[in-house]
Amino acid sequence: MGNASKKRFLKWSNIIATLATTVLALTALITVYLTVSAWKAQQETERPYFILKESPKVNLGNELSFELKFTNVGMHPAVNLSSETIVFDDRLTGKPIHHDETAIVNEIPKDASSSLVMTIPSEGIYPKQLNINAHYVVVDLKYTDPILSKSYSQSIYMKWNGVKEEKMQPTVHVRVEEKGKILDYFQKNGIDLK
Numbered sequence: 001m002g003n004a005s006k007k008r009f010l011k012w013s014n015i016i017a018t019l020a021t022t023v024l025a026l027t028a029l030i031t032v033y034l035t036v037s038a039w040k041a042q043q044e045t046e047r048p049y050f051i052l053k054e055s056p057k058v059n060l061g062n063e064l065s066f067e068l069k070f071t072n073v074g075m076h077p078a079v080n081l082s083s084e085t086i087v088f089d090d091r092l093t094g095k096p097i098h099h100d101e102t103a104i105v106n107e108i109p110k111d112a113s114s115s116l117v118m119t120i121p122s123e124g125i126y127p128k129q130l131n132i133n134a135h136y137v138v139v140d141l142k143y144t145d146p147i148l149s150k151s152y153s154q155s156i157y158m159k160w161n162g163v164k165e166e167k168m169q170p171t172v173h174v175r176v177e178e179k180g181k182i183l184d185y186f187q188k189n190g191i192d193l194k
Contacts, residue, residue, distance in 0.1 A: 047145050048078035048108070050154060056137070056171045058160060060127045064120040066137060066160070066171075069113050077109040078143040084193060085118050090134040090159060092185045097124035097135070099191070107146070132163040136174065136182060140193040155193060157182065 050070040057067040066087070072078050080103070087098035098120045108114050116139065125132060141154045157179060161169030174182065186193070 046075035047148065047150070047152060048072050048074035048076050048110075048143060049152075050078070050141055050143075052156065053113070056158065056160075058168060058171060060163065060168060062127060063122055064125045064127055066118045066120075068116045068118075068139065068156075070116065070141070071113045072108045072110055074145075075110055076145045076147045077107045079107050079146050081108060081114065081141065081143040083116055083142075084140045085116065086138045086186075086191060087118065087120060087124075087135055088185065090136055092181060095189060096191070108143075129163065130166050134162045134169070135160050136178075137171070138182065138193075 049072065051073050052068060053071045054069060059065045059067070082101065082103040084101045085098065086096050088094070088096040098118055100118065102116065104114055118137075125135075137158045137160055139156045139158075141156070142151065144151045157174035158171050159174050159178070160171045163169060185191075
């Protein structure tokens with residue numbers, strides 16, 4: 001092998017080694033990117049998340065009261081849970097009969113529940129009527145995941161179907177087509193769920 005051939009061989013060897021190193025470096029970068037993306041996605045799936053495991057309890061004694069029991073089904077705990085609750089006639093007329101904010105100080109771990117009780121005085125709804133119109137109940141939850149240091153918000157839309165001929169009607173989830181009307185009602189009444 002002559003000197004010129006050796007130089008050509010070394011040149012091609014260096015080019016091939018450089019290309020191989022570049023390919024390995026790009027592969028390592030892609031692997032790191034995919035690993036970080038998967039880790040972030042996994043963290044997001046472990047965030048706290050609240051659901052209503054049971055139907056809200058409605059009590060109609062001297063006052064109307066709703067009890068909603070929220071359960072954290074996420075892997076991470078939730079802290080600084082606050083709620084804004086709005087109750088208003090399903091005909092979407094008049095002001096809300098209930099608009100209140102509450103906060104819970106304690107941490108809510110995985111599978112733990114927390115109750116929210118709303119009491120509407122008889123000035124809002126006179127409880128001794130034979131018939132009471134249906135009402136929307138909107139609960140806006142805000143909370144923080146202390147592990148990810150990230151805040152979340154959830155809005156839950158329900159409809160209590162009132163009282164018909166002295167019989168308590170069920171509470172159901174709001175249909176998709178009703179949500180737009182509710183948001184229009186909020187805008188007309190200056191209600192901003194932050």
